[in-house]
Amino acid sequence: MASFEVIGGKPLKGEIVPQGAKNEALQILCAVLLTDEPVTISNIPDIRDVNKLIELLRDMGVKVGKLSPDTYRFQADDVHLDYLDTPEFAAQGRALRGSVMILGPMLARFGKCQLPKPGGDKIGRRPLDTHFLGLEKLGGKLTLEGTDFYRISTEGRLHGAYMLLDEASVTGTANIVMGAVLAEGVTTIYNAACEPYLQQLCKMLVRMGAKINGIGSNLLTIEGVERLGGTEHRMLPDMIEIGSFIGLAAMTGSEITIKDCQIPELGLIPDTFRKLGIQLEFRGDDIFVPAQDNYEIATYLDGSILTISDHTWPGLTPDLLSVLLVVATQAKGTVLIHQKMFESRLFFVDKLIDMGAQIILCDPHRATVIGLDKRTRLHGITMTSPDIRAGVALLIAALSANGRSVIENVEQIDRGYQYIDKRLTALGAQLRRL
Template identity: 50%
Template sequence: MRTQRPERFVIEGGVSLSGEIRPAGNKNAALPALAATLLTDERVVLHNVPRIRDVETMLALLDDLGVEIEWLGEHDLALTARSVRKCALDPTLGREIRASILLAGPLLARCGEVELPPPGGDVIGRRRVDTHFLSLHALGASVEANHLRYILKAPKGLWGSDIFQDEASVTATENAIMAAVTARGRTVLNNAASEPHVQDLCHLLNALGARIEGIGSNRLVIEGVERLHGGEYTIGPDNIEVGSFIGLAAATGSELLIRGAAPEQHRMTRLAFGRLGVSWDVRGEDIWVPGQQQLEVCNEADGSIPKIDDGPWPAFPADLVSIAVVLATQARGTILIHEKMYESRLYFVDKLIAMGARIIACDPHRVVVNGPARLHGEEMESPDIRAGMALVIAALCADGTSIIRNIRQIDRGYERLEERLQAVGARIWREPL
C-alpha cells in the first residue's frame, strides 16, 4: 500500500515513447467483484485485481466487516466472508470512495440491513444515489436517508420484482443485481447499465451459482437462488486505461503496443478518437498505435464543427472525455467536446489553458478546443482520477518540466503509473512533497 504522505509527479515532456504496455485489471469491475464476495460464506479467488488505492480502501472496508483476505500473488486475491460481524460501514473509509455504496446490496442480502455513510470519490458533479435506493426498495428494503447516513432494512428478506430504473446507472445496476441474486423469486431489471464491468460482475456471480440472463443487454432477468458458492474469476482489462494509453500514444506521436487490450470494447472510442485523426490496428487481443500520426479534426459533411460526446454504454465513455480534451489540443482544427453526464468534469481545462491550450469553456458541460497548441510545462494539481491522467498526458506533450500534485487521486485508478510509463521511455518520477 502506498504511504499516506503527499507526493507529486515530476514530468519532463517532449520525449517520444515506444514499446509495449499492458492495462491493469478493470478498476470498475474489481470493486463490485470484491463487494460480491459478501454474498457467499465460501472462498472466492479473484485474478487480475489491480493494486490501486480504491481497491485498498474497499479491502479495508471488507476487513472491517470480518472478511478474510489473502493475497496469493501480485494480482491474485482470495476472500472468504465466513461470517459478517457487523452491518455498518466504517464512516471514514466509506467516505473515501464512491464504490462504498456497492456494499449496500450485498450486505442487505446477507444481513437484512446495512448502514453506510454518503459515498465519496471524485468531485466531478452531482452523482445521485436515488436510483440505488429505488431499486433496493422495489426488492423489499426500507430506506432511511439523511446527509449523515443511509440505513436500509429488509427484516423479512428480499423479494424479486419488476424494476425499471430511472437512469442506466452502473453502480445502481450492480447493487440491484447483487441484491436480487439471492432474493426470492424472479427479478427483471429494465434500463440496466450494460458496461463491460457490469457484464464482468454478472459473469462472476453466475460462476458462483447465480442465474442471470440477458448479460450485455439493458434487460436482465435474475432468478433468485437460495445461496451462492465459492469459485474463481479473472477480471478483464481496464477499458479506460486502454483508452488512456491510446490517447497518450497519439498525443505524444509515439508508437505503442497495448497488450491484452480487448479491442472489441473500443469500437466507439475508435470512432470518437477518429474524429481527431487517430488510428490504430488490431492485432488479435492487442492494439498497435503507430507513431507520428498527423492529427487533424475531421469536419462534418455539412461543414459544421464536429463533436465528441459521452453517454451510457456502448457510447463513448465519460471517463475518457478528459483524455479526448487533451488529445484535441494536439489536433489541427476545431472540435466541440460535450460532457453530458458530469457538470464538473471539464473544470480541469483551466490547467490546460495555463499550459498554452486554446480552449473556450462554453458552460460546465461543453468546451471548444482549437488545435494544435504548443504546450509548456506547468505546476498543477490533479482534481480527480481521469483529469489527473489527462494532465499526465498533457505534461508528456509539453515543452519543459511539469509538476503534478495530489497524485493520490491518480493512484486511486492507475496502478504504478509512473513505473509503467518509464518502461516505455517517459521521463516521469514520483517524489515526496
C-alpha cells in the first residue's frame, strides 16, 4: 500500500492541464459494446478505475488498440458472452463501480447480461434500483442470485417505454439510454440526468446513428434504431480536477493557471468558489487563479450564514463538496456544507480536526466550518484516504499545512487522478510517493 509524504506550507506556481473526465469515461467506454464497428476515443485519463474498465472490455473480447497515451480504438465485433460466467469476470465486476454500465449495452445488443454487485467508494448507500427498473420497463427480466449477483435478459429486442425515474441517476440514465437506442419503438425518460457527461454520451450515440431528442434537458425521447455504427469521440476535461486545482491554489496561496477547461461545461463550480472569496479570471478557455493571502466567505443578503449543498445537474456536483469543505477551513467566515446525496462522505473531517481545523459535524450530511482566515495554519499529521474525493481534499489540506504529513492508502486517489504526485511536483509541491 503506497503513501504520500507531503511537506506543506509552500506556495505553488505554474500551469496545469486537467485530465479527461473520469465520470464520462466510464459511460463512454461501455458504449463501445453497442456496435461491431471501430470507435476511437481520445482524452482518456490514465487512472486506475478507467484502466480496469478497459481491461474488463478487453477480457470480454473487445479489440483494444492504444493509438497514443490518451487515445484508444475499440471494436466489439467478437464479444465473448461465455466470459461473463467466469470467476474472473465476477472478480473484475466487484472491484469496479463503473462495471454496472455494461448492463444496458449488453442487454440491448445481445439480449442478456449478468453482473455481481459492483464496488467503488464507501460513501454511503448507492442502490442500483434505477438501473434495473428502467431496463425492466424496456423489457428486461431481472433475477437475483443470493444477495449480490444480478442476471438480466430479454426475449428478442427491447421495446420502447415511458418512464419517470425515481431519481435523476447519472449512471442509471446512461444505462437506460444505452438500452433504449437499440430498442424497438420510442422511449421517453422523464427526470433523466442531464450532466455534461451524460450529454456527451448522447451526442456520441447520435453520431453513431442513434435518434435522441432533448439532450441537455431532463426529458429525453429516444427512437430506437436497428444498429449503430462507429465514431470518434473526445472527452471533456474533468470538472472535479478543475475544481480541485482551484481549491489547491486558494489553500496554498498559489498562482496557478488551469488550461483548456471547457468553461461553459463547468456549471456552478466557478461561482461556488467565488462565494468562498476565491478570485478567478477566465482567459479564453483557461482559468487563472491569482495568489491570495486571504479569502472571505460570502453571506446571504440578510447576513445569514452561507450554505453550500450538492444537487443534481445543473446544481453543484457532490464530488466537489469534500474539496470545498477543506478550502473553507482557511477562509474568513463560516459556512454550512450540506452533503445531501451520500451519508458517509463527510466522515473524513476528523482528520481535518486533528490538523487544527474548526469543524462541527452536525450529522452525517452536514458540517459547519469556521474558517481560520489563515491566521492559524493547519499542521501535518498521518492520515488515511477513505475515498477518491476525500483523498484529494486531504492532499490539498496537507499541501497547505505546516510541517510533514503522510497520507496512506493513496491508491484511492490514484483511482481518480492521473499522475497527481508528478503533476503537482511540477508546480513546486514537495510531495513524494513512498
